[in-house]
Amino acid sequence: MSITDYESVIGLEVHVELNTTHKAFCECSTTFGAPPNSQVCPVCLAMPGALPVLNREVVDFAIKAGIATHCTIEPVSRFDRKNYFYPDLPKAYQTTQNDFPICTNGYVDVASGDGIRRIRISQIHMEEDAGKLMHHSEGTEIDCNRCGVPLLEIVSEPDARSAEEAVAYLRKLRAIVRYTGISDGKMNEGSLRCDVNLSVRKKGEEAYGTRVEIKNINSFNFVARAIESEFKRQVELLESGGTIVQETRRFDEKTGQTYSMRTKEDAADYRYFPDPDLVPVRVTKEEVEAIRKTIPRMADERKASYMVTYQLTPYEAERLTEDKEMSDFFEDAVAHTSYPKILVNLILADISPLFTEDTVEYPVNPVSLGALSDLLGEDEINSNTGRRILKSLLENDFDPKAYVEEHQLAQINDRSVLEPIVQAAIATNKRAVKDYLGGKETALRAVIGFAMKATQGRANPLLVEEMIHEAIVE
Amino acid sequence: MDYQSMQLHQLADGLRARDFSSRELTEAVFSTIERKEPVIGAYITLTRDLAMRQADRVDELLSAGLALPPLAGIPGALKDNIATSGIRTTNASRMLADFVPPYDAFVWRILKQQEMVLTGKVNMDEFAMGHSTETSAFHVTRNPYDTTRVPGGSSGGSAAAVASGEACFALGTDTGGSVRQPATLCGIVGMRPTFGLISRRGVTSFSSSLDQVGPMTRSVRDNALLLDALAFFDRKDAQSVERRSDSFVAAMEEPFGQPVIGWPQAYFESGDLLDDVKHQLEKARDFFELIGARIVPIDLEMLDACMAAYYILSSAEGYSNMNRYDGIHYGHRSDHAETLEEIYTLSRSEGLGAEVKRRILLGCFALSSDNFDAFYMKAAKVRTMVVREFEEVFRTCDAILTPVTATPAWHLGTHPEELGGNKYSNDRFTLPPSLTGMPALAVPAGLTDAGLPVGMQLIGPRFSEGTLYRLAAAYEDAHGLLPLPGEVKA
Numbered sequence: 001m002s003i004t005d006y007e008s009v010i011g012l013e014v015h016v017e018l019n020t021t022h023k024a025f026c027e028c029s030t031t032f033g034a035p036p037n038s039q040v041c042p043v044c045l046a047m048p049g050a051l052p053v054l055n056r057e058v059v060d061f062a063i064k065a066g067i068a069t070h071c072t073i074e075p076v077s078r079f080d081r082k083n084y085f086y087p088d089l090p091k092a093y094q095t096t097q098n099d100f101p102i103c104t105n106g107y108v109d110v111a112s113g114d115g116i117r118r119i120r121i122s123q124i125h126m127e128e129d130a131g132k133l134m135h136h137s138e139g140t141e142i143d144c145n146r147c148g149v150p151l152l153e154i155v156s157e158p159d160a161r162s163a164e165e166a167v168a169y170l171r172k173l174r175a176i177v178r179y180t181g182i183s184d185g186k187m188n189e190g191s192l193r194c195d196v197n198l199s200v201r202k203k204g205e206e207a208y209g210t211r212v213e214i215k216n217i218n219s220f221n222f223v224a225r226a227i228e229s230e231f232k233r234q235v236e237l238l239e240s241g242g243t244i245v246q247e248t249r250r251f252d253e254k255t256g257q258t259y260s261m262r263t264k265e266d267a268a269d270y271r272y273f274p275d276p277d278l279v280p281v282r283v284t285k286e287e288v289e290a291i292r293k294t295i296p297r298m299a300d301e302r303k304a305s306y307m308v309t310y311q312l313t314p315y316e317a318e319r320l321t322e323d324k325e326m327s328d329f330f331e332d333a334v335a336h337t338s339y340p341k342i343l344v345n346l347i348l349a350d351i352s353p354l355f356t357e358d359t360v361e362y363p364v365n366p367v368s369l370g371a372l373s374d375l376l377g378e379d380e381i382n383s384n385t386g387r388r389i390l391k392s393l394l395e396n397d398f399d400p401k402a403y404v405e406e407h408q409l410a411q412i413n414d415r416s417v418l419e420p421i422v423q424a425a426i427a428t429n430k431r432a433v434k435d436y437l438g439g440k441e442t443a444l445r446a447v448i449g450f451a452m453k454a455t456q457g458r459a460n461p462l463l464v465e466e467m468i469h470e471a472i473v474e
Numbered sequence: 475m476d477y478q479s480m481q482l483h484q485l486a487d488g489l490r491a492r493d494f495s496s497r498e499l500t501e502a503v504f505s506t507i508e509r510k511e512p513v514i515g516a517y518i519t520l521t522r523d524l525a526m527r528q529a530d531r532v533d534e535l536l537s538a539g540l541a542l543p544p545l546a547g548i549p550g551a552l553k554d555n556i557a558t559s560g561i562r563t564t565n566a567s568r569m570l571a572d573f574v575p576p577y578d579a580f581v582w583r584i585l586k587q588q589e590m591v592l593t594g595k596v597n598m599d600e601f602a603m604g605h606s607t608e609t610s611a612f613h614v615t616r617n618p619y620d621t622t623r624v625p626g627g628s629s630g631g632s633a634a635a636v637a638s639g640e641a642c643f644a645l646g647t648d649t650g651g652s653v654r655q656p657a658t659l660c661g662i663v664g665m666r667p668t669f670g671l672i673s674r675r676g677v678t679s680f681s682s683s684l685d686q687v688g689p690m691t692r693s694v695r696d697n698a699l700l701l702d703a704l705a706f707f708d709r710k711d712a713q714s715v716e717r718r719s720d721s722f723v724a725a726m727e728e729p730f731g732q733p734v735i736g737w738p739q740a741y742f743e744s745g746d747l748l749d750d751v752k753h754q755l756e757k758a759r760d761f762f763e764l765i766g767a768r769i770v771p772i773d774l775e776m777l778d779a780c781m782a783a784y785y786i787l788s789s790a791e792g793y794s795n796m797n798r799y800d801g802i803h804y805g806h807r808s809d810h811a812e813t814l815e816e817i818y819t820l821s822r823s824e825g826l827g828a829e830v831k832r833r834i835l836l837g838c839f840a841l842s843s844d845n846f847d848a849f850y851m852k853a854a855k856v857r858t859m860v861v862r863e864f865e866e867v868f869r870t871c872d873a874i875l876t877p878v879t880a881t882p883a884w885h886l887g888t889h890p891e892e893l894g895g896n897k898y899s900n901d902r903f904t905l906p907p908s909l910t911g912m913p914a915l916a917v918p919a920g921l922t923d924a925g926l927p928v929g930m931q932l933i934g935p936r937f938s939e940g941t942l943y944r945l946a947a948a949y950e951d952a953h954g955l956l957p958l959p960g961e962v963k964a
Contacts, residue, residue, distance in 0.1 A: 048679075271793075271843070
């Protein structure tokens, strides 16, 4: 058998750091990048007698995430203590929801090949972050600013079947947390972290294989690479007669391989039990409905509306909406153009790569991009000129229309202006004309190129082609 | 001045009448401390300078004609698990021997606002785990009624300080009986109020679902007055509840009426109780009947299960709460540690005492994934059943009358068995209120022939503190306060 006879079965646990104003159980600020230990208090430092009180904003954010992923919002949920020693955890336990999470039984749909894959979400629960250890040659320092910052853990069922689906799911979740405004979703600052559970089985089999967990992967690219390398490792191991061990592995970004951290036998016993300092979390239907009203239109809804309003293809609509910033950008720009299709082409071809995983600001002024789309749509400039103007717009903003006039970039659509240029092009490229007439279609490019060059690229290339064709064929 | 024969409201009146100043009162208390403390050993830290400043301030305010709260200018003590900003709060543990909190416990903050005078921080069992104050890492505390005997625990320092006059009142904390049992053994009044009635914020957690702060005073009236000063809603304690009585003193003074008092017959026939204790309790029962109460025999089937449930739940929570003392962020760190693992193991081995370690291990065992269902879950279910049983009893009863302990105070270094009691069942009576969150008041019933205090416990449904005070005040009014313990001999 070969690797193509196997499929991977992937479940994901995604940690989302919430951008609440205050920490989960005290009133400390959550601002990123403050001086070490400047955002701490007796509660998050776990001093004797300090008591946690749940910040209700965390519950609201969890409900938003639950609504956006079609979850059931549980009327009563509960916090538990997960006990373990580590220097970044002053309380020696993490407050989390183990047995009774706030959101259950949801899903998100992601594009997969030509179709859609539904990834079910088993639960979303609230918990808290730990501090950060900084190792130096002289020792280790502890920064407790992150201690107690609220997190959501979103746990999926093992429904993804490939790295592409896993990444599509992560992109979708990131879009959701950004759409709902509960997190900035920045992977490079740790606002979005991912654990991958992966097993393999022969295609067509029902039973799951032995599962391996790959911990704490911090970019989409690494997630894809970790899955591919772990898939390959497991299949090769099985094919050579080995067995998979249930274990936790880490992805090494340098080698592109996963390596073992600990096996199930060394797995810690966290001695979970209900946190007696906190009361059960109660959520009413009215609260859920009130929060539902505050959620902005989500990706799926926008996608459907773009296809109707602007006649976009499903592919275009999906691409535009997978990132809330890009979608917002499109909506801002489309208000300033009569040519949405052209705008979409510009965004998808030239601007979407600029919306990286961690973009928060628009790379270009949407008003200017709308104006540029109009210039293209009205044939006032050709696509070469358009690309050149866009390149300048990315450096600094200006009014494209005024720019075109000032730099005399307008497309030449006037036959009487182009006529002598076309004649000159034919006269100087006799051989190419002959080849073309002899059946070599591509030969015409040299003739058109001559005319374009003669007009500094301003000639309407379609019109030029048409006029050349008319001149030599007739 | 003879402040020891005066109750808190009388001291308050005296201060306002300018019969004496807060300075004079405070100096008198400190002179008692100087005389008795070498024997009693109630305190871990004395705050004499602070006390004198506070007293002078109250005198100035009173001279200026200001109306101050009842406790203003009266010297009291705090158990050393109650955080006091700038004053070390040791929990009677080597682990926190030098720990000075940068924050105030809620109860200390509000008592400060009410201008109480702080004499100091009193001794206790380490992290409130113990029954005799002998697990304190620092020294023993002696019972003022017989200095060869224990004061009880864990709030033994609080009880001894009040009984000896080394403080006019004290705060203790009660997890399984740690206010009521030492109050009884030292012949004073101790209340464990409804769970959540007094904020736990800033009080070192032993078992979060059981810990309660409790007022400890010489008289019932004093106790109601102190609870009035303590019972305020705290939005920063998730378990805090709003009080339902504007004044516990006023509730106490309502007519006695015809209350129904439950009498758990089986307790008294089991033979666990020492005769002295049994007789005092029967005397109390007869008294209540005489003045109009109806006594009804009740069965408490869950009683025997309380002990196991209590130790499992309190140790489980205690295990989790103790893990923060790891030598990393604050507290004792071993000088001999070279690796992270050694910081943990050596700091904890050196910093924590045997009783604390015993409870940590018990809790660790009860919570481990193999044992969780058989121990923790089962104990949690028992707790629910105990709550149901008591709720059922309180459908017909206003209060239940029980002993607090099966024996009076035993000798230092021994156990209740020496008196014919049982080490494990001696404090079984104090556990149901802890598990149910219901209030329970320990009141002196009298002295044994040997002159040792014996107490009774009145348990009521949630928020029934006023009723409990009313019953206890009737008994106290008729029998008077216990005679003060004799002068101690160095």
